Amino acid sequence: MTSSRVEPVETSPTRSLAAKPRRWGSWYVAEHRLRGMRSYYKTLIATTVFTPFIYLFALGLGLGSLVNRGSAGAFDGVNYLTFVAPALIASAACTAAVEECTYPVLMGFKWNPIFFGMNAAPITGNQITNGVFIAVIGRILPTTAVYYLAMLLFGATPSPWSALEIVIATTTGMAFGLVVASYMAGVETDTGQPAIIQRFIVVPLFLFSGTFFPLTQMPIYLQWIGWLSPLWHGSQLGRLATYGLLEPGWLVAVHVLFLLGLCVFGWLRTQHVVTKRLNK
Amino acid sequence: MPFVTVETMPTPVISAPVIVASGLTKKYKGLAAVDGISFEVAPGESFGLLGPNGAGKSTTMRMVGAVSTRTSGTLSILGLDPNRHGPEVRAQLGVVPQQDNLDMELRVRDNLIVYGRYFGISNRAAGKKADELLEFAQLSDRAKSKVDDLSGGMKRRLTIARSLMNDPRVLLLDEPTTGLDPQARHILWDRLFRLKEQGTTLVLTTHYMDEAEQLCDRLIVVDKGTIMAEGSPAALIREYSTREVVELRFGSDRNAEVALQLAGLGERIEVLPDRVLIYADDGDAILAHVAAAGLEPVTSLVRRSSLEDVFLRLTGRSLIE
Numbered sequence: 001m002t003s004s005r006v007e008p009v010e011t012s013p014t015r016s017l018a019a020k021p022r023r024w025g026s027w028y029v030a031e032h033r034l035r036g037m038r039s040y041y042k043t044l045i046a047t048t049v050f051t052p053f054i055y056l057f058a059l060g061l062g063l064g065s066l067v068n069r070g071s072a073g074a075f076d077g078v079n080y081l082t083f084v085a086p087a088l089i090a091s092a093a094c095t096a097a098v099e100e101c102t103y104p105v106l107m108g109f110k111w112n113p114i115f116f117g118m119n120a121a122p123i124t125g126n127q128i129t130n131g132v133f134i135a136v137i138g139r140i141l142p143t144t145a146v147y148y149l150a151m152l153l154f155g156a157t158p159s160p161w162s163a164l165e166i167v168i169a170t171t172t173g174m175a176f177g178l179v180v181a182s183y184m185a186g187v188e189t190d191t192g193q194p195a196i197i198q199r200f201i202v203v204p205l206f207l208f209s210g211t212f213f214p215l216t217q218m219p220i221y222l223q224w225i226g227w228l229s230p231l232w233h234g235s236q237l238g239r240l241a242t243y244g245l246l247e248p249g250w251l252v253a254v255h256v257l258f259l260l261g262l263c264v265f266g267w268l269r270t271q272h273v274v275t276k277r278l279n280k
Numbered sequence: 281m282p283f284v285t286v287e288t289m290p291t292p293v294i295s296a297p298v299i300v301a302s303g304l305t306k307k308y309k310g311l312a313a314v315d316g317i318s319f320e321v322a323p324g325e326s327f328g329l330l331g332p333n334g335a336g337k338s339t340t341m342r343m344v345g346a347v348s349t350r351t352s353g354t355l356s357i358l359g360l361d362p363n364r365h366g367p368e369v370r371a372q373l374g375v376v377p378q379q380d381n382l383d384m385e386l387r388v389r390d391n392l393i394v395y396g397r398y399f400g401i402s403n404r405a406a407g408k409k410a411d412e413l414l415e416f417a418q419l420s421d422r423a424k425s426k427v428d429d430l431s432g433g434m435k436r437r438l439t440i441a442r443s444l445m446n447d448p449r450v451l452l453l454d455e456p457t458t459g460l461d462p463q464a465r466h467i468l469w470d471r472l473f474r475l476k477e478q479g480t481t482l483v484l485t486t487h488y489m490d491e492a493e494q495l496c497d498r499l500i501v502v503d504k505g506t507i508m509a510e511g512s513p514a515a516l517i518r519e520y521s522t523r524e525v526v527e528l529r530f531g532s533d534r535n536a537e538v539a540l541q542l543a544g545l546g547e548r549i550e551v552l553p554d555r556v557l558i559y560a561d562d563g564d565a566i567l568a569h570v571a572a573a574g575l576e577p578v579t580s581l582v583r584r585s586s587l588e589d590v591f592l593r594l595t596g597r598s599l600i601e
Contacts, residue, residue: 017365017372021399025367028398031397032397036386113379114381120373121398122367122370124367279347
C-alpha cells in the first residue's frame with residue numbers, strides 16, 4: 001500500500017499540485033516545438049539566409065535596374081529596391097508563418113498527435129495553442145531579422161526608423177499565420193490544405209497586395225484584394241518605417257488595427273478550436 | 281491460475297479510494313457512450329474495464345484522465361473533480377493511450393525529457409529520470425534511436441516509460457497490448473506486474489480476457505456503456521460460468537443441428553457459428569457422454585472457464601468479434 005493517509009479535501013491548496021505547468025505550460029510547449037524544428041534546422045537556416053539575398057538581388061537590383069530607368073518617381077519617389085523590399089520581407093514572414101501554422105497544427109492532431117499527449121499531462125488546450133504560436137514567433141523573428149540585415153546590406157533602408165521593419169514584418173506574418181492556424185486546428189482530414197493555402201492564398205496575395213507596384217496602379221475592381229490582405233497593410237507600414245512613405249494618419253491606424261485585429265482573432269479562435277477538439 | 285485455490289481477496293482497504301465514479305455519463309449528440317456507470321478504485325489496486333470495442337471503455341478512461349468533460353454524474357480522482365482541477369488531476373496521473381502519441385520528430389530519450397518538462401520537472405532531473413525509465417523499459421540501448429525505428433512493443437514500452445516520468449499515483453492504460461505479438465505482450469505484462477508490485481494503482485481497459493486475468497485484482501465488465509458485472513476475475517468466473525468448458529467442433533454447418541442432440545448435457549450450452557460450448561464442472565465426463573452418444577466432433581477440447589465465457593454469458597456475444 002503506497003498511501004494510507006486521508007485524501008485531502010478539495011478546498012486544500014490543490015493548485016500547488018500543478019503550479020509550474022499552470023504557470024509555464026505554454027513555454028514548455030514552445031520548447032518542445034523548437035526541439036522539433038531541430039530536425040529540419042538545416043532547411044530553416046538555408047531558407048532564412050538565402051531567400052532575402054535571392055529576392056533582393058533578383059527583384060531589387062535585377063528588375064529594379066530596368067524599372068528605375070523607365071519610370072523614375074513612380075514608386076513613391078524612391079528607387080525600386082527600396083520600394084519592393086518592405087513587401088518582400090513581409091511576404092517572407094507570411095510564408096514562414098503559414099508553414100509553421102499549417103503542418104505543425106495538422107500534425108499535432110493527426111500524423112504525429114503530440115497535442116493529445118501534452119493534454120494528458122497537465123497542459124491545457126490554450127497553453128498548447130500559446131506554445132505553438134510562441135514557437136512560430138521564434139521562427140519568424142530570426143527570419144525577418146536576417147531579412148532586415150540583408151536590406152541594410154543592399155542599402156534599401158534610408159530611414160533611421162527602419163529597424164521597426166522587423167516588428168512590422170513579424171506582426172504581418174503572425175496576422176496571416178494565426179488566422180490560418182485557427183482554420184487548420186479544425187481540419188479533421190488532410191486533403192492537402194497546407195499546399196492549397198500556400199498556392200491559392202499566399203501566392204496570389206503576394207502578387208496582388210501592392211507588392212511589386214502600388215495598389216493604386218491596379219484596376220479599381222481588384223484593389224479590394226489588397227485591403228483584405230494583411231500583406232498590403234504590413235507592406236505599407238514597412239514602407240512608412242523604411243523610407244517614410246506618406247500616408248494619412250487614419251490609414252496608418254487602419255493598417256495597425258487590421259494586423260493586430262487579425263492576430264487577436266486568430267489567436268483566440270485557435271485556442272477555442274484546439275480546446276474543443278481535445279475535449280472529446 | 282487461482283481457480284482451485286482459495287480466492288485471494290485484495291487487502292482490506294482502509295484509505296480513501298483514489299477514484300470514485302457515480303452515475304458517470306458521457307453523451308455525444310444525445311447518444312450515451314457511457315451510460316451512468318459507478319465504481320471505485322482503491323489505492324494500490326489493479327482495476328480493469330473489460331468489454332468489446334465500442335463499449336465505452338476509452339471514453340470512461342478519458343473522463344478519468346481529466347481530458348474529457350462528463351455529461352452528468354459525479355467523478356472524483358484523488359479527491360479532486362477533474363472538471364474543475366484538470367491540470368492538478370493530470371499532474372498526478374500517468375496515461376498510456378490506446379494509440380501511441382510519441383513524438384516521431386524526437387529521439388527516444390528526448391521524448392521522455394520533453395514529457396517530463398510538462399510536469400514542471402527540470403531538464404536535468406528529467407534526463408536522470410529518463411535514463412532510469414529507459415532501463416526499466418529495457419530500452420537503454422535505444423536511447424538515441426528515432427521513435428519510428430522502434431518495434432510496436434518497444435514503442436508501447438516507451439509510452440509506458442513516458443507515463444511514469446512524473447511518478448504517477450495512478451496509471452491509466454487503455455488497451456495496453458492491443459496489436460502486439462505474444463512475446464511483446466508478455467514483456468509488457470511483466471513490466472506492468474512490477475509496477476503493481478511496487479504499489480502503483482493501475483486502471484486498465486482491455487478486450488483480452490487473458491490480460492484482465494493476469495493483471496486485474498478486480499474488474500467491471502462493460503457493454504454498451506453500462507456495467508454488466510463486477511468482481512475479481514475468479515469470482516466472476518465462479519459466478520457466471522462453470523469450472524470447465526468443453527469445446528466441440530462438428531463443422532460450421534452441423535454445429536447447430538448436433539447441439540440439439542447435446543441438450544441436457546452440462547449446465548448450459550452455447551452454440552457459436554464455429555463451435556459448440558458445453559459448460560460443466562467435469563469436462564471429461566461430458567466428453568465421455570458425447571462419445572457414448574455416437575457423436576463424433578472434428579475436434580474437441582476441455583478447458584478451464586475464462587472471462588470470455590463470463591462475457592458470453594452476460595451479453596450473448598463474444599468479446600472479440
